Amino acid sequence: MAAEEGKLFVGGLNYDTDEQGLEQHFSSFGPISEVVVVKDRETQRSRGFGFVTFTNPEHASDAMQAMNGEVGAWGARGGAW
Numbered sequence: 001m002a003a004e005e006g007k008l009f010v011g012g013l014n015y016d017t018d019e020q021g022l023e024q025h026f027s028s029f030g031p032i033s034e035v036v037v038v039k040d041r042e043t044q045r046s047r048g049f050g051f052v053t054f055t056n057p058e059h060a061s062d063a064m065q066a067m068n069g070e071v072g073a074w075g076a077r078g079g080a081w
Contacts, residue, residue, distance in 0.1 A: 005057035006033075008064055011049045013037065018046075026052045029066070030059025 010022065023035040037050040054060040 006054040006060040008052045008060050013048050015046045026063055029063035031055045
């Protein structure tokens, strides 16, 4: 992970996924400081990706290892986004 440690890109989301659902899915790995589901400006519909920021970068690393490539439309990748 780079500049913003603890922040994960989450791709392949179901278009019905909201911030609450995303936070619920990742909260088992540790405290989360921010969850963003990126939405289309015109339709306000999810664009199928978002970001989860953990308060502790180690929790982000744990989540990334556990969730990366998981079947079920969840993928996590760390880095500065």
